[in-house]
Amino acid sequence: MLTHFNHGQLLSPWHRGEELDDAVFRVAATFPMRALRNGCYKIAGDELYGYDPNAFVQRLIEETGISHVWEPIATRMPEGEFSFVLMRASVKGQGTLDLKHEVKNVSLTVLWDVWSKYFSIRQFWDEGNQETFAHLVATVFADFVIDNIDLARELASVLTGGEGTPPSAILTELERRAQGRA
Numbered sequence: 001m002l003t004h005f006n007h008g009q010l011l012s013p014w015h016r017g018e019e020l021d022d023a024v025f026r027v028a029a030t031f032p033m034r035a036l037r038n039g040c041y042k043i044a045g046d047e048l049y050g051y052d053p054n055a056f057v058q059r060l061i062e063e064t065g066i067s068h069v070w071e072p073i074a075t076r077m078p079e080g081e082f083s084f085v086l087m088r089a090s091v092k093g094q095g096t097l098d099l100k101h102e103v104k105n106v107s108l109t110v111l112w113d114v115w116s117k118y119f120s121i122r123q124f125w126d127e128g129n130q131e132t133f134a135h136l137v138a139t140v141f142a143d144f145v146i147d148n149i150d151l152a153r154e155l156a157s158v159l160t161g162g163e164g165t166p167p168s169a170i171l172t173e174l175e176r177r178a179q180g181r182a
Contacts, residue, residue: 002053006071010057013066023064031056040106040113043171044079082168084110099160107156108145110171115144118178148177 002011003020014021033051042048053073061068077083084106121137145152151174158164 001049002056005053005073010053010070010073011060013068014060014064021064023060027056027059027063031059040084040109041171042077042083043168043175044077044081046077048075048077080168082171084167100156103156103159106159107152110155111145111148111152111174112141114171114174114178115141117175119144119181144178144181147181148174151177 002024005011011020011024014024031051034047036047036050052075054075057068057070060066119140121140125133151170154164155167155170158167158170
């Protein structure tokens with residue numbers, strides 16, 4: 001990933017032809033990384049990476065003595081912006097899903113990701129009774145969906161090209177509501 005930042009210039013002093021200097025791998029092997037929440041969206045302030053690419057380059061400079069000036073890499077989603085990462089696959093011969101159905105799936109995925117970000121489902125875990133666990137999680141999530149169906153519909157409308165509140169504002173409001181229920 002680092003080799004692609006700034007059009008490949010971030011690690012340019014440590015390139016040896018097509019290969020990277022061994023120092024890059026030594027630093028990478030000991031560089032602190034954090035797990036990121038797995039979800040389909042990011043809103044303003046969310047971490048973009050599980051590490052700090054600027055600190056990584058600084059450590060390379062310190063360890064190798066090679067000076068380098070680079071454009072700092074933003075490590076958080078900028079204010080007023082958002083991103084969705086959704087992957088869908090189709091099965092050969094399945095045909096294409098209609099847009100309304102696909103957008104409903106996307107909206108539901110966003111609701112699940114927002115809800116699960118703030119609500120710990122582990123509190124319901126009962127290894128001996130997985131059916132009860134599934135029922136409790138589904139019930140609590142369903143309550144969240146019902147309470148926020150207005151935002152889900154608004155998101156679906158905007159995603160299909162309709163006018164309305166920007167998706168970043170919808171996501172921020174969903175997060176605010178989810179935090180209040182957690």
